[in-house]
C-alpha cells in the first residue's frame with residue numbers, strides 16, 4: 001500500500017514516518033513539497049503520487065495566532081483536507097486525519113465521547129471541526145482521530161516550554177482550571193500504526209495489502225485517541241518538574257484562566273473518552289506513564 005504522509009517535520013508526522021514503515025511504501029512530504037495553503041499544489045501532488053492512503057497530521061496549530069489568521073487556518077485545517085478527501089475519492093483511496101479536543105466547548109463535566117456535539121470556542125477549533133466535516137462529507141474510507149495536548153521531545157509544545165521556563169525563571173504561574181489529557185506524539189503514531197494493522201486483520205489480508213474499502217467503511221470513522229486519565233496544565237507542570245532530568249525546579253503557582261489572558265478561548269474540560277478506540281484497535285497508556293517515558297529519553 002502506498003501511503004502519502006504530510007507534515008513529516010511536525011510532532012506527530014515525525015513519529016508517523018517511523019511507525020508507518022513496514023505497513024506500506026511511505027512517501028513523506030514536508031511543507032515545501034506540499035504546502036497546504038496552496039490547494040492547487042495539494043491536488044497536483046496527490047495526483048502525481050497516487051496513494052492508497054493519505055495520512056494527514058499537518059495542520060495550522062498556533063491556537064492564538066489563528067484568531068488573527070482565520071483564512072489561512074481555514075485553508076490549512078479545512079480546505080486542504082477537503083481537497084485531499086476529494087482526490088482520495090477519485091483514487092479509491094482512504095484517509096487518516098487528526099483533530100482536536102478544542103472542537104468542544106469544555107463545559108461538560110465528564111469526558112467527551114464521539115457522540116457529544118462539538119461547539120468550538122476558537123478559530124483553531126472551528127477550522128479543525130470544518131476539516132472533520134469535509135472528510136466525512138466526501139464519503140471516503142477514513143479515520144478521524146481526535147487527540148489532545150500533544151507533546152514530545154522535539155518541536156513546539158508545552159513540555160519543552162515548561163522545561164525551558166524552569167531554567168529561566170524562579171516562579172512558574174500555570175492555569176489549574178483547564179483539564180485534559182497530555183498525549184505523547186509517539187503514543188499517537190504507535191496507536192495509528194496499530195489501528196492500520198487491525199484494519200488489515202479485520203480484512204483478513206496480508207501486510208502491505210490494498211486498502212479494504214468494506215472494512216474501512218464499517219470500522220472507520222471518528223475516534224478519540226488520547227492518553228488515559230486527566231490533569232490540569234498545572235498538574236502537568238508539576239509532573240514535568242518532578243522528573244530527575246529537570247535540573248532546576250522553580251516555585252510553581254496555580255492560577256486561574258482569567259489570570260492568564262490569551263487571544264483564544266480554551267475549553268475548561270476537554271478530556272476525551274477513548275473507549276471506542278480501545279475496543280476497536282488497541283489500549284492506550286496513562287498520561288503520566290507516557291510522560292515519564294518521554295522524559296526518560298531527554
Ligand SMILES: NC(=O)C1=CN([C@@H]2O[C@H](COP(=O)(O)OP(=O)(O)OC[C@H]3O[C@@H](n4cnc5c(N)ncnc54)[C@H](OP(=O)(O)O)[C@@H]3O)[C@@H](O)[C@H]2O)C=CC1
Nearest residue numbers: 007009010011012031035036037058059061098147149150
Ligand atoms: N499540538 C497539539 O497540542 C495538538 C495537535 N492536534 C492535531 O494533531 C495533528 C498533529 O499535530 P502536531 O504534530 O502536534 O502539530 P505540529 O504543530 O507539531 O506540526 C504541524 C505540522 O504541519 C505542518 N504545516 C503547517 N502549515 C503547513 C502548510 N501550510 N503546509 C504544509 N504543512 C504545514 C508543519 O510544518 P513545518 O514543520 O514546516 O512548520 C508541521 O510539520 C494536527 O492535526 C493537530 O491539529 C490535536 C490536539 C492537540
Ligand SMILES: Cc1cn([C@H]2C[C@H](O)[C@@H](COP(=O)(O)OP(=O)(O)O[C@H]3O[C@@H](C)C(=O)[C@@H](O)[C@H]3O)O2)c(=O)[nH]c1=O
Nearest residue numbers: 061063100101102148149150158173174175233260266
Ligand atoms: C506558558 C504558559 C501557559 N499557560 C497556560 C496557557 C494555556 O491555558 C495552557 C496551555 O498553553 P499552550 O498555549 O501551550 O497550549 P495550547 O496551544 O492551548 O495547546 C493546544 O494546542 C492545540 C494545537 C490543541 O489541539 C490542543 O489540544 C492543545 O494542546 O497553559 C500558563 O498558565 N502559564 C504559562 O506560563
Ligand SMILES: [Mg+2]
Nearest residue numbers: 105106107119
Ligand atoms: Mg455549549
